[in-house]
Amino acid sequence: MPKAPSQLLLRPWPLPVLLALRYLRSTRKDAYVSFLSTVAAAGIAVGVAALVLVLAALSGLHERLLGQILATTPQIEITLPASADPQEALLAVEGVDGISQAQRVLKGQGWVVYEGVPEAIQLVGFEGSLPPSFPGEGTRGAGLYVPRSLADRWLAEVGSKVQVVSPRPSLSPLGPRPRVRTVLLEGVFESSPVETFQRAALPLDMAEALLGREGRVIQASSSDAEEAVAVVPALQEVLPEGARVQTWKDLNRSLYFVLRLEKTLLFVAVGLIVVVAALALVVGLALVISSKRSEIGMLGAMGVSAPRLRSIFLWLGLSLSTLGLAAGCAIGALAAWLFDRFELLVVPGQVMFVDYIPFRVHAGDIWMVCGATAILVALCSLYAGHRAATLKPVEALRR
Amino acid sequence: MSVAVRARGVYKTYTDGDRRVPVLRGIDMDVAAGESVAIMGPSGSGKSTLLHLLGGLDRPDSPQEEETSLIEIGGQILGHHSERELAEFRNRTLGFIFQFHQLLPDFTALENVMIPGRIAGQDPREVYDQAKRLLAEVGLEDRLEHFPNQLSGGERQRVALSRALALEPPLLLADEPTGNLDPASGERVLEILLDLQARRGTTVLLVTHNPEIAGRCGRILQLESGVLHADRR
Ligand SMILES: Nc1ncnc2c1ncn2[C@@H]1O[C@H](COP(=O)(O)OP(=O)(O)O)[C@@H](O)[C@H]1O
Numbered sequence: 001m002p003k004a005p006s007q008l009l010l011r012p013w014p015l016p017v018l019l020a021l022r023y024l025r026s027t028r029k030d031a032y033v034s035f036l037s038t039v040a041a042a043g044i045a046v047g048v049a050a051l052v053l054v055l056a057a058l059s060g061l062h063e064r065l066l067g068q069i070l071a072t073t074p075q076i077e078i079t080l081p082a083s084a085d086p087q088e089a090l091l092a093v094e095g096v097d098g099i100s101q102a103q104r105v106l107k108g109q110g111w112v113v114y115e116g117v118p119e120a121i122q123l124v125g126f127e128g129s130l131p132p133s134f135p136g137e138g139t140r141g142a143g144l145y146v147p148r149s150l151a152d153r154w155l156a157e158v159g160s161k162v163q164v165v166s167p168r169p170s171l172s173p174l175g176p177r178p179r180v181r182t183v184l185l186e187g188v189f190e191s192s193p194v195e196t197f198q199r200a201a202l203p204l205d206m207a208e209a210l211l212g213r214e215g216r217v218i219q220a221s222s223s224d225a226e227e228a229v230a231v232v233p234a235l236q237e238v239l240p241e242g243a244r245v246q247t248w249k250d251l252n253r254s255l256y257f258v259l260r261l262e263k264t265l266l267f268v269a270v271g272l273i274v275v276v277a278a279l280a281l282v283v284g285l286a287l288v289i290s291s292k293r294s295e296i297g298m299l300g301a302m303g304v305s306a307p308r309l310r311s312i313f314l315w316l317g318l319s320l321s322t323l324g325l326a327a328g329c330a331i332g333a334l335a336a337w338l339f340d341r342f343e344l345l346v347v348p349g350q351v352m353f354v355d356y357i358p359f360r361v362h363a364g365d366i367w368m369v370c371g372a373t374a375i376l377v378a379l380c381s382l383y384a385g386h387r388a389a390t391l392k393p394v395e396a397l398r399r
Numbered sequence: 400m401s402v403a404v405r406a407r408g409v410y411k412t413y414t415d416g417d418r419r420v421p422v423l424r425g426i427d428m429d430v431a432a433g434e435s436v437a438i439m440g441p442s443g444s445g446k447s448t449l450l451h452l453l454g455g456l457d458r459p460d461s462p463q464e465e466e467t468s469l470i471e472i473g474g475q476i477l478g479h480h481s482e483r484e485l486a487e488f489r490n491r492t493l494g495f496i497f498q499f500h501q502l503l504p505d506f507t508a509l510e511n512v513m514i515p516g517r518i519a520g521q522d523p524r525e526v527y528d529q530a531k532r533l534l535a536e537v538g539l540e541d542r543l544e545h546f547p548n549q550l551s552g553g554e555r556q557r558v559a560l561s562r563a564l565a566l567e568p569p570l571l572l573a574d575e576p577t578g579n580l581d582p583a584s585g586e587r588v589l590e591i592l593l594d595l596q597a598r599r600g601t602t603v604l605l606v607t608h609n610p611e612i613a614g615r616c617g618r619i620l621q622l623e624s625g626v627l628h629a630d631r632r
Pocket residue numbers: 413414415420422440441442443444445446447448449
C-alpha cells in the first residue's frame with residue numbers, strides 16, 4: 001500500500017469522535033450525502049455571514065446613536081426632595097469619589113422669542129459654567145444659550161436680543177401676565193439630531209425668577225459613562241432621603257429597550273437561514289444513518305450503548321457544520337470591515353444621524369452567533385442520531 | 400466444570416400485525432465452559448433468534464404465572480441487566496460472528512479488529528498490538544491495511560473472527576459463519592475457529608446447516624418446533 005496507514009484509532013479520543021471523523025471522510029464518497037452536506041454547510045455559511053453582518057451594522061448604528069445621546073444627556077441627574085437644601089446636597093455630591101463635576105440646575109418649560117417668532121423649548125437654568133450636556137465651542141459662562149440649528153434658522157447671532165417667556169404668570173393690577181426677560185444671546189451649542197425636544201440654557205437666578213424655585217436638580221458627571229453608573233450607590237449614601245438618582249442609562253431606558261428588541265428580532269429573522277440549513281443537515285445525517293443501518297447494529301452488538309451511538313452523529317453533524325460556521329464568520333467579518341472601512345453603504349442627505357452605515361464587529365456578537373448555531377446544529381444532529389440510537393441491533397442485523 | 404450457558408423456559412413469540420408467530424417454545428440448555436456445541440435445525444426454526452437472546456441483543460417473552468424463565472451466561476442473569484449493562488456485557492463477555500461479516504466498511508482490517516478494545520476503553524497502543532497479533536493468528540498479517548471491499552469473502556470472515564475474539568471473550572456465538580463462503584474458504588475459517596477455540600478454551604455455540612461441520616463440534620443440538628434436544632444420530 002503506498003498510503004501511510006491511518007493513525008486514527010491510535011488517538012486517545014472518545015470512540016464516537018473517532019467514528020464521526022472517519023464517517024466525515026467517507027461521506028464525501030457518497031454523492032447524495034456529500035451534496036446534501038455541502039448544501040447544509042454552504043447554507044450555514046450564508047446564514048452565519050448574514051447574521052454577523054446584520055449584527056455588526058446594528059452595533060455600529062447603536063454605538064453612534066448612543067455616542068450622540070451621551071454627548072447631550074447628563075451622565076447623572078439627581079432630583080432633590082422639596083425639603084432638601086440644594087447647596088448642602090451639592091457639596092455632598094462633590095465629595096463622592098468618582099464624581100468629577102457637579103452643578104445645580106433647574107428645569108422647566110417655556111418659550112424663547114426672537115423678533116416676534118416664539119419657539120417652545122425646555123429651559124435649563126444652570127449655576128456656574130454651561131453643563132457638559134450642552135456640547136460646543138466658545139464661551140461657557142453665565143448667559144443664554146440656544147441650539148445652533150435654532151440660531152441658524154432665526155438668523156440670530158451672538159449678542160442678539162432674545163426674550164425668554166415663562167408660562168408661570170405673575171399677578172399685576174391688570175391681571176395675570178406672563179413673565180418675560182430680555183437677554184442677549186451668549187452663545188450656541190451643538191444639539192443632536194436624536195434629541196426629542198429642544199433645550200435652551202440660561203443662568204440659574206434668571207431661571208428661578210421665571211420658573212419658581214421648585215424642581216431642583218443636580219447634574220453630575222464622572223470620568224466616563226460606565227464609571228457614572230458605578231458611582232450611584234455611593235451617591236445614594238450621602239444624599240438625603242427621597243432624592244432620586246438617575247443615570248444616562250435610566251434616562252434613556254426606553255431607547256435601550258427598543259435597540260435591544262431590534263437586535264433580537266433581526267437576529268431571529270436572519271437566523272432562520274441557519275435553521276433551514278440545519279434541516280438540510282438533518283436530511284444528510286438521516287441518509288448516512290439509513291445507509292449504515294447494519295453497521296450501527298453491529299456496533300450495538302459489540303457493546304456500544306445507545307447514548308454513544310447518538311453522540312457519533314452529534315459529532316458528525318458538528319464537524320460537518322464547523323466548516324460552514326467558520327467560513328460564515330470569516331466572510332461576515334470581512335464584509336463588515338470592508339463596508340465600514342470604505343464607507344460603502346451611504347445614507348443620502350440628512351435622513352439619518354449618520355451619513356454612512358458604520359459596522360462594528362463585537363466579539364460578543366460573534367460568540368452569540370457561533371453559540372446559537374452550534375446549539376441548533378447539535379439539537380438537529382441529536383434528533384437525527386436519536387434514530388440511530390433507537391435502532392435495535394437485532395432489527396438492524398436482520399436483512 | 401463451570402457452566403457457561405444456562406437457559407430455562409425461554410419463549411419467544413413474534414407478533415406480526417395481529418398474527419402471533421411462536422418461535423421458541425421453552426428452551427432449556429446447559430453448556431459447560433470450554434465446550435463447542437453445534438446448533439442445527441431447518442431454516443426458520445429460530446436458531447438466530449436463540450443466539451440473539453443468548454447474546455442479550457433481544458429479550459425473551461416474560462414468563463407466564465408459576466413459570467420461570469432464565470438466561471444465565473457466565474454467572475450473569477441477563478434479565479436483571481439494563482440496556483446499558485447489556486451493552487457492556489456484550490462487549491466484555493461475548494464475541495459475535497454472523498453469516499455476513501458485518502465489518503465496518505470505512506475501517507481497515509486492523510482497525511475493525513481494534514474496535515471492540517476501543518469500545519471497552521482499553522489503551523489504544525495495547526489494542527493495536529493485540530489486533531495485529533490476532534490477525535497474524537488467522538493468517539492475515541499482510542492484509543492489515545486492507546479495507547473490507549479489498550478482501551475476499553473468506554478473508555473478511557477471518558477478520559470478523561479476529562474481531563469477535565479481540566477481547567478474549569469466554570463465549571463465542573457464531574451464526575452460520577461459513578454459510579456464505581465457498582467450501583474451501585469455509586473450511587479454512589472453521590479450521591481456525593475450532594483451533595482458536597481449543598487453544599483458548601472459549602465456549603462456542605455454532606449454528607450451521609452443514610452436518611459435517613456440526614460433527615466437528617463436541618456436541619450437536621437440534622432445534623425443532625421451538626424446543627432443543629440432543630442429536631438422535
Ligand atoms: N422481527 C420479526 N418479526 C416477525 N417474525 C420474525 C422476526 N424475526 C424472525 N421472525 C421469524 O422467526 C422465525 C425464526 O427466524 P430465525 O431465528 O431467523 O430462524 P433461523 O435462523 O433458524 O433460520 C422465522 O419464521 C422468521 O420469519
